[in-house]
Amino acid sequence: xxxxxxxxxxxxxxxxxxxxxxxxxxxxxxxxxxxxxxxxxxxxxxxxxxxxxxxxxxxxxxxxxxxxxxxxxxxxxxxxxxxxxxxxxxxxxxxxxxxxxxxxxxxxxxxxxxxxxxxxxxxxxxxxxxxxxxxxxxxxxxxxxxxxxxxxxxxxxxxxxxxxxxxxxxxxxxxxxxxxxxxxxxxxxxxx
Numbered sequence: 219x220x221x222x223x224x225x226x227x228x229x230x231x232x233x234x235x236x237x238x239x240x241x242x243x244x245x246x247x248x249x250x251x252x253x254x255x256x257x258x259x260x261x262x263x264x265x266x267x268x269x270x271x272x273x274x275x276x277x278x279x280x281x282x283x284x285x286x287x288x289x290x291x292x293x294x295x296x297x298x299x300x301x302x303x304x305x306x307x308x309x310x311x312x313x314x315x316x317x318x319x320x321x322x323x324x325x326x327x328x329x330x331x332x333x334x335x336x337x338x339x340x341x342x343x344x345x346x347x348x349x350x351x352x353x354x355x356x357x358x359x360x361x362x363x364x365x366x367x368x369x370x371x372x373x374x375x376x377x378x379x380x381x382x383x384x385x386x387x388x389x390x391x392x393x394x395x396x397x398x399x400x401x402x403x404x405x406x407x408x409x410x
Contacts, residue, residue: 220279220281220341222234222287222289223235225292226337227294228333228336228337230295231291236288236302238271240299241264241267243298243299243300244267244290244299244302248262250322253323256355256356257320258388260384274288280307280346283307283310284306284307285306285307287306288303291321291330301319301321301334303317303334304318304338306318307346313347313348313349313350314349315342315351316353317342317353318354326361331361336369339400350396351394351400352393352394353371353392354392355391355393356389357376357388371395372394373392375392376390376392377390377391
């Protein structure tokens with residue numbers, strides 16, 4: 219079991235449990251066309267965002283298969299919530315998980331995604347004892363692909379036209395890394 223009650227501290231970020239006052243920041247993130255173009259849901263209403271935050275308030279523990287740990291990503295220097303990150307426990311038997319991150323466009327291009335996923339991989343391998351972690355991204359999300367490569371993840375699959383949203387088919391790329399690979403290539407700036 220893995221429970222996060224206090225923020226995870228990286229060089230520039232806090233990965234922390236969601237708070238009730240995160241509604242406005244998350245709503246901004248979940249209504250931006252430049253964010254949603256690589257996600258597969260429509261812009262959220264403020265009521266839907268409140269419901270998501272209420273759900274996120276309880277998502278700070280991984281105790282069984284299919285649980286998801288979802289954390290707010292906060293920039294330490296400003297105290298601003300700039301995104302959300304998740305670690306899902308896919309299989310207890312096979313010791314596998316999945317990571318993901320969504321960042322505000324103003325926070326992109328500064329290495330925050332790499333720093334965030336690095337912290338999640340530290341959690342997955344060091345504290346949860348996983349053997350393998352995957353990540354999926356839209357095949358057109360070049361920034362996400364670069365970040366996954368920087369983390370030492372290898373592309374294992376290209377799922378052609380696997381998601382159909384608003385009349386458009388989307389391709390997804392699947393990346394993965396093993397615990398032993400992470401141990402030998404983990405960048406600095408992970409969880410402290």
